[in-house]
Amino acid sequence: MNTDVYVSITPMAEPAPGCTAELERLGDEIAELSAHLDAATARLLELIREFDARAGWNTGFRSCAEWLSWRVGLDRGAARERVRVARALAVLPRLAQALARGELSYAKVRALTRVATPDTEERLLAVGRAGTAEHVERIVRGWRRVDRLAEAQETARRHKSRALHVYQDEDGMVVIRGRLAPEVGAVVIQALTAAREALYHKAHAQNVPAGTSGADVSTEPPTMPQQQADALALVAETALHHGIDPGAPGERYQVVVHVDAPVLADADAPGQSVLDDGAHVSAETSQRLACDASRVVMRHDPDGRILEVGARTRTIPPALRRALHHRDRGCRFPGCGLRFGQGHHIRHWAHGGPTTLSNLALLCRRHHRAVHEEGYQVERQPDGELRFRRPDGRPLPESPPLPAVPSDPVGMLRARHEECGLDVHARTAMPGWLGERLDVGWAIDVLHPLAATHGRGTPASRAH
Numbered sequence: 195m196n197t198d199v200y201v202s203i204t205p206m207a208e209p210a211p212g213c214t215a216e217l218e219r220l221g222d223e224i225a226e227l228s229a230h231l232d233a234a235t236a237r238l239l240e241l242i243r244e245f246d247a248r249a250g251w252n253t254g255f256r257s258c259a260e261w262l263s264w265r266v267g268l269d270r271g272a273a274r275e276r277v278r279v280a281r282a283l284a285v286l287p288r289l290a291q292a293l294a295r296g297e298l299s300y301a302k303v304r305a306l307t308r309v310a311t312p313d314t315e316e317r318l319l320a321v322g323r324a325g326t327a328e329h330v331e332r333i334v335r336g337w338r339r340v341d342r343l344a345e346a347q348e349t350a351r352r353h354k355s356r357a358l359h360v361y362q363d364e365d366g367m368v369v370i371r372g373r374l375a376p377e378v379g380a381v382v383i384q385a386l387t388a389a390r391e392a393l394y395h396k397a398h399a400q401n402v403p404a405g406t407s408g409a410d411v412s413t414e415p416p417t418m419p420q421q422q423a424d425a426l427a428l429v430a431e432t433a434l435h436h437g438i439d440p441g442a443p444g445e446r447y448q449v450v451v452h453v454d455a456p457v458l459a460d461a462d463a464p465g466q467s468v469l470d471d472g473a474h475v476s477a478e479t480s481q482r483l484a485c486d487a488s489r490v491v492m493r494h495d496p497d498g499r500i501l502e503v504g505a506r507t508r509t510i511p512p513a514l515r516r517a518l519h520h521r522d523r524g525c526r527f528p529g530c531g532l533r534f535g536q537g538h539h540i541r542h543w544a545h546g547g548p549t550t551l552s553n554l555a556l557l558c559r560r561h562h563r564a565v566h567e568e569g570y571q572v573e574r575q576p577d578g579e580l581r582f583r584r585p586d587g588r589p590l591p592e593s594p595p596l597p598a599v600p601s602d603p604v605g606m607l608r609a610r611h612e613e614c615g616l617d618v619h620a621r622t623a624m625p626g627w628l629g630e631r632l633d634v635g636w637a638i639d640v641l642h643p644l645a646a647t648h649g650r651g652t653p654a655s656r657a658h
């Protein structure tokens with residue numbers, strides 16, 4: 195097969211004599227307007243920071259970035275970055291002011307906030323002022339390498355210090371003392387909690403002293419440390435019994451809710467919803483848990499004895515679930531789109547709603563809670579589209595209309611900046627760079643507080 199390649203060469207455009215002055219003016223106008231936009235961005239970030247801090251986005255959205263993406267149409271990554279920079283600038287007043295005066299571009303500030311701390315802000319601001327955006331980017335990358343090196347060394351040091359000492363005391367008791375990595379410690383704590391609950395809550399419910407054999411007639415309830423000791427024994431016995439097999443993630447944790455049938459259909463109906471250990475959950479919560487879950491139907495007689503146990507059924511069969519994922523592609527709540535979700539019955543199966551594609555909508559865990567427990571409503575309209583409403587009944591559109599913009603937004607920006615006494619001109623954001631070569635390694639050695647101690651050699655040895 196032949197492939198023809200056409201190469202077109204665009205000659206360098208040489209401005210005709212006489213145009214030069216005009217083009218210079220055009221260039222100045224671009225530079226000036228850019229500085230105005232950066233100054234306005236500083237204001238925008240301030241507003242975002244306040245909105246974020248006061249949780250103005252917490253009206254059904256999972257984060258400030260998600261709200262921004264929904265409200266002003268930013269892509270997800272850009273929205274997250276705005277929120278990150280807005281938060282970072284809260285403790286970096288010098289960088290914030292340089293942006294607000296139009297002296298430092300948003301691109302430079304964005305890069306610098308990835309590494310700046312109140313201690314290093316001053317030095318990094320000097321980097322931002324002196325260098326081009328590309329220099330700043332390269333210095334920030336070098337800076338992060340040093341930060342990461344320091345962090346990796348710290349993590350390695352902590353990991354190295356992990357230990358578990360088991361020894362026998364003089365009186366024959368076994369003493370255990372240890373240091374575990376945080377994530378390992380979390381698993382151990384969870385296991386101890388589960389074991390303690392298994393030993394003591396069940397026993398409490400049956401009113402029998404637990405963790406003890408029948409021979410032990412002590413009536414004093416065990417203290418927390420005593421309960422922990424019994425729990426550890428149960429964890430060890432269980433581990434040995436199961437051949438030390440962690441099992442599949444899905445089997446590790448299961449919630450069982452006992453719920454009276456009328457409550458599933460009507461949250462106000464008399465009846466109860468309780469977890470296995472006796473803890474009560476709200477009727478709304480049990481409706482959500484039942485909305486997309488394996489369930490076992492048990493019938494009880496008035497005294498609570500089980501009369502009949504139905505088959506364990508999965509309310510949404512696998513083929514239907516695949517179709518649901520294929521159709522919805524993620525959470526359908528406006529502005530969300532999270533890929534993993536649960537099948538929500540628009541009309542609950544306890545109300546006779548069928549488990550069919552048209553009665554199902556994919557919702558993430560956060561938004562499944564929003565519709566069951568926080569009063570948000572969703573309905574399918576005759577044309578098949580979903581319509582969400584806020585708890586007060588106002589509609590929640592897929593994406594809201596953008597506000598009208600004045601006919602001369604640039605003039606408005608200029609006027610507002612003049613009003614604040616801001617003097618922005620074509621050279622406001624000009625770097626101090628005069629064309630010399632940038633030695634990133636040397637710059638980091640001189641600037642980064644940890645650089646000298648992390649194997650680069652002292653600044654003095656490389657300065658020339």
Ligand SMILES: [Zn+2]
Binds near residue numbers: 482485538539566
């Ligand atoms: Zn649901």
Ligand SMILES: [Zn+2]
Binds near residue numbers: 531532557558560561
């Ligand atoms: Zn969602």
